[in-house]
Amino acid sequence: MTVRKARTLHVLPTGVGPLLVRYYDAFAVERLVPAADASSVRFEECLPARSLPSYPGIRHTPGSYWAACCDTVLDYESYLESQWMRLLDFDEQVTALAAQPFIFEGQDADGKWQHTPDLFVRRTDGSALLVDVKNPQQIDKPRERRQAERTATACALMGWDYEMVGDPDPQLWATLEWLGGYRRPLNATAHLAEPLLALAQSPLSIADLVSFHDPELARPVVYHLLWHHRLLFDPTRPLRDHTLVWAARREITP
Known part of the structure; x- marks a missing residue:
């Protein structure tokens, strides 16, 4: 660093x-x-x-x-x-x-x-x-x-x-102020990232996504993936448990 x-x-x-x-x-x-x-x-x-x-x-x-x-x-x-x-x-x-x-x-x-x-x-x-x-x-x-x-x-x-x-958009700032707390690299829960991304190939709510694992462990990983654009969502709307998220498409190198 x-x-x-x-x-x-x-x-x-x-x-x-x-x-x-x-x-x-x-x-x-x-x-x-x-x-x-x-x-x-x-x-x-x-x-x-x-x-x-x-x-x-x-x-x-x-x-x-x-x-x-x-x-x-x-x-x-x-x-x-x-x-x-x-x-x-x-x-x-x-x-x-x-x-x-x-x-x-x-x-x-x-x-x-x-x-x-x-x-x-x-x-x-x-x-x-x-x-x-x-x-x-x-x-x-x-x-x-x-x-x-x-x-x-x-x-x-x-x-x-x-x-x-001047002042940022209030709704966008509220969302990014929260997600920014999860921007640092994953450590002990890094192994959950790929399984969560695999589950989010089609849009589903945050609540449904974290329910497939221990929610206390999965939720911070979901927020980390949202910050880093590996999970996508609509940042113009409030971030809630019913917010739909989906995995970003990865470019495949020949």
């Missing part, structure tokens, strides 16, 4: 020039490169660009999150940021996450600007997504919208996608 140690970059004025990206590589070497060159950097393997503050009385709730998609511990600055880490971790198209990945340094008609995106996302197809997590009460303020416009423009030049997000 990889644990990333955050450090703080000392940002210098860039003056008039191209959009730049400042970051620490995997060996803790500080780099400053044009954005066009940074698009090929594997930021999921780099160190965070800045440390997150933590002190008595802080209004945010910083902490750490273990991402199952890449077996990496990520530091988050707020509870809202931790929610989006979990939602992205569940996304089947996400293969890696990084927090505070780098600093944009640019200049436009309004002057010099700098911005550290909250999350870098690598997808299974190799594409990238930047995510900024904002307090819903602040997300539509002119300063935040300007930041989003600058970052979106920068991402477009680099061939990346960009999103600024």
Whole structure:
């Protein structure tokens, strides 16, 4: 398991020039490169660009999150940021996450600007997504919208996608908050995974599925399989004993 140690970059004025990206590589070497060159950097393997503050009385709730998609511990600055880490971790198209990945340094008609995106996302197809997590009460303020416009423009030049997000969907979050507790690898009950998947070749309820084994042992395995998309379900509806689940089809390699 990889644990990333955050450090703080000392940002210098860039003056008039191209959009730049400042970051620490995997060996803790500080780099400053044009954005066009940074698009090929594997930021999921780099160190965070800045440390997150933590002190008595802080209004945010910083902490750490273990991402199952890449077996990496990520530091988050707020509870809202931790929610989006979990939602992205569940996304089947996400293969890696990084927090505070780098600093944009640019200049436009309004002057010099700098911005550290909250999350870098690598997808299974190799594409990238930047995510900024904002307090819903602040997300539509002119300063935040300007930041989003600058970052979106920068991402477009680099061939990346960009999103600024607020509160997650309440129903989806309720489901993933629960399932996320079962995302870690199975140990003593790992032998139950294949039999449960074999039983779920056709849709059946969670209650029926766990009844074929000791429910106290089978239920956590079912939730683990749901998190890892080996069992499928409708995540837009409440997760209950009557929720229908079914085994994902596996691609057969010739």
